[in-house]
Amino acid sequence: MDTAQQLSAACPVCESTDTRQAHVRSAFWHNDRLVVIEDVPALVCNTCGEQFYDDATVYMIDRMRQNGFPPDDAVRELRVPVFSCSKVASSGKTASSEMSSEMSM
Numbered sequence: 001m002d003t004a005q006q007l008s009a010a011c012p013v014c015e016s017t018d019t020r021q022a023h024v025r026s027a028f029w030h031n032d033r034l035v036v037i038e039d040v041p042a043l044v045c046n047t048c049g050e051q052f053y054d055d056a057t058v059y060m061i062d063r064m065r066q067n068g069f070p071p072d073d074a075v076r077e078l079r080v081p082v083f084s085c086s087k088v089a090s091s092g093k094t095a096s097s098e099m100s101s102e103m104s105m
Ligand SMILES: [Zn+2]
Pocket: 011, 012, 013, 014, 015, 016, 045, 046, 047, 048, 049, 050
């Protein structure tokens, strides 16, 4: 009596099957490298907004990871700002007086 449901992808958070296809951007840490994957086919829950991937996408990302994300496969590179909590914690202002020395040829 079961009607074969094509939408086997239920939200892992709220178990809603009200999901839509979307392409998202995701970032992964691979060892010490941060890699970004664009145009990841994802499912977005219309109820709670959770993003998740179907098995094919998980498999695809897994294969990229196993290949070690070869730099030659990258479509482009991003420069990302890096922040540190430890730097903010020690917020002592170092009074560095910059001496402008004139250079004479
Ligand atoms: Zn949900």
